[in-house]
Amino acid sequence: MSIRYGSLAGLATAALVLSAVATSGEELERKGIPAPPGHVFQTIISGYQFRTKETRALQDDDLENPGFLAVERAADVWKTVDGGEGKSCMSCHGEAEKTMKGVGAAMPKWSEKLNKPVNLEQQINICRTEHMKAEPWAFKSKELTDMTTFVRFQSRGLPVAVKADGPMSPWFEKGKEIYYTRVGQLDLACASCHEKNNGKFMRADFLSQGQTNGFPTYRLRDQRLIPLHERFEGCMFDVRGVPYKPLSDEFLALELYVAWRGIGLPVETPSVRN
């Protein structure tokens, strides 16, 4: 916000003020990590770096961060028995703090059994239906998003570490193709905003690199946690396209590819974004 007011003042008065604008821009320096060789970016930058200092502060304090309400809810559900087998998540996995560490950072992951990658939401529902004999949770339900957040939170601070080679290769290529394909009436690809124009001010906001390391993320706009595929849907809707279905193969491939674009970034779940 300070930048906007600053630039308005700059236009109204003189070049002297404009130089002050440049200084206030430096306050919002965006720190990233160096990308591995052959990566699309030179520096990989988390969406956190594109947010205002107020939004950052909200994420930095675990008490203020409303995403932790979901973490706490799911921590109870983790121990709660559900389904025909009389099991809870804990019956098989024990303490999530130990056993789930790093799990969320490596998703989506190849499943030999299904012969396709699965993401965290799908894995949670596989556990529920196959091992607990419980009803799967619907996508976007509070329960599924809470549990996804809780499991991914156990990887907070660990680097995003998806594997994109071997059997994942065709999925990676498919995701890449989707990323660079223009869709919708606005005829925009993911890359149009998040690769070519990240850092620019558009639609009253800064375009980020479109990294996924903070998902599910507490969006101030929605006042709830938003799972990644819902965000994908939102982006496609915004370019006036017809979104793929959440948990579809298309979004799964895209999730894999976009995770790779943020490889090495620390997981921030639950992050806070606009």
Next chain:
Amino acid sequence: MADKPRIKLPKEAKKGEIIQIKTLVSHLMESGQRKDAQGKPIARKIINKFTCEFNGRPVFSCALEPAISANPYIQFDARIDEEGTFKFAWTDDDGSVVTAEEKIALKA
């Protein structure tokens, strides 16, 4: 409103010290201005009042309005002159009240 409110304050303080208290409660804060998919207005349901007492004496209270976003976060300061218990209460439009307590001791 099944979730426990989140409260942060120091476990102990020096006599006369001013401490910071942070609270966050889970609530939808439905403003009453929105409509559902059928176009019918969604009834207002918010936390309309928050109070904090220390050893039975009021410390801080406020009225909350529909424009306040979901999961209201309230932060305030209090001076500690004696050990005791903070009692927090969030009042819902439907009359239900969520309460919580936190103890604080005096540093020797």
